[in-house]
Amino acid sequence: MQQLHRFIKLLFLASITFLLISACNSNAFQNVKPQNQESATSECQIIQHDAGETKICGVPKKVAVLGPHMLDILLSLGIQPAGYAEFSAENIGQPVSEIPVLGDRVNTKPVSLGLRNTPSLEAIVRLKPDLIIGEDFLRQYYSNLSAIAPTVLFSGQENDWKQSIPKIAQIFGREAQAKKIVELYNQKVANLRSELAAVRATYPRVLLFASSELPASIEVRTGNSFSGVLFQELGFDLVLPENYKAAFGEISISLEVLSQLEPDIIIAIVTDYLHEDAMDRVKNVWKQNPLTQLMQASKQGRVYFVNYYTWGSNMRGPIAADIILEETRQILLSLADNS
Known part of the structure; x- marks a missing residue:
């Protein structure tokens, strides 16, 4: 009989201990976020652009560039295109050799994406870019482009590049470089x-x-x-x-x-x-x-x-x-x- 009482007492103590440990573990998990979730959140940013705002997570590695204006800006920041849409139909085929002025600055082999005004959605889908960047006259394609990859569109009028280059640089973590580019331009104008x-x-x-x-x-x-x-x-x-x-x-x-x-x-x-x-x-x-x-x-x-x-x-x-x-x-x- 005495042994039975001792067994019941031990069983009761074990049950209490198990409940306490479970409660502690439950509270601990409630206070700790999954590491990958916190990392993903910290790497995402919202980019404001002429067609709205776009959430971009991580630094894009494969960029679809729609037109020479955006290619100019990206190359100035040291960013190479994975795909490219040219200004004229006569330049379709071999983008690197047929990009006037800028071609010798491109050290990748960008895929042809058609024309900047009417880009090939099929070619962009095949490319599977991390980012699509173009001018704001492509608003009619914005929803289709955004369904393929995060898309940002900026004005290319006059000297609007001065306003767009800081936002584009933000995507790639190159804000300081963009600031230097604008400052250098202003200094060259003043000197000349x-x-x-x-x-x-x-x-x-x-x-x-x-x-x-x-x-x-x-x-x-x-x-x-x-x-x-x-x-x-x-x-x-x-x-x-x-x-x-x-x-x-x-x-x-x-x-x-x-x-x-x-x-x-x-x-x-x-x-x-x-x-x-x-x-x-x-x-x-x-x-x-x-x-x-x-x-x-x-x-x-x-x-x-x-x-x-x-x-x-x-x-x-x-x-x-x-x-x-x-x-x-x-x-x-x-x-x-x-x-």
Whole structure:
């Protein structure tokens, strides 16, 4: 009988001990988050962009880049594309060799994703990117793109890259690098503005226009264009036709109207960059046309021809800006002796 009482007592003590241990373990698990869950939360961030906001977890390794503008920005940050959508259909096939200006900066072998305006959703699905990045004119594709991978869209107008590059850099943890890029650009503009002070005092009025085939197409660049903003930052006055309405930073005019303008300097942006003889064709028409030869800038040799891919509306990022600044320096400093 005594042994039975002892057994019951031990059984009771064991039950109490088990309940206490279980309660402690239960409380302990309630206070500890799973390690992988905490890690996943800490690695995610919300990126604000022109089409809304996107949650991105981790640092993207495989990036689908839709267009030369975004490629310009990403390459400036040291980020290489896994897939790429070009500006023109004639560049489809071998993206690296057929990306004008930027191709030699790409050290990957990006998959062709079609055109920047109409990207191939099928090609993007096959790529399986960690991130899709493009311009805000792709809003109509935003839901489809977002179903494939996290997607961010940013404005590429004027100098909007200064506002978008910090957000893009945030995705990759390169905010300090983006800040340095903007600071370096501003410093280069200030330095060149100072260098060109004498030239600007003598030749303050600049005409920027784009053409693929003179005299048929002439589009004067305004202060709402990429190159127009840059020249205004350098302190020059843009020459514009009166009583014309601008669309997307451009004013379409005839050669007759162009010849009536009175700029000190003319910069012709040749848009047909895909054909090697395009530059020579535009130059020859300019030199042979009696209307263009009546302009003082023509008579005095202050007409310069440049490439559209950089100067026009394709890249519009820090790399393009750097190239334009250097080419502007080479072009206009030659006028310093005459100023």
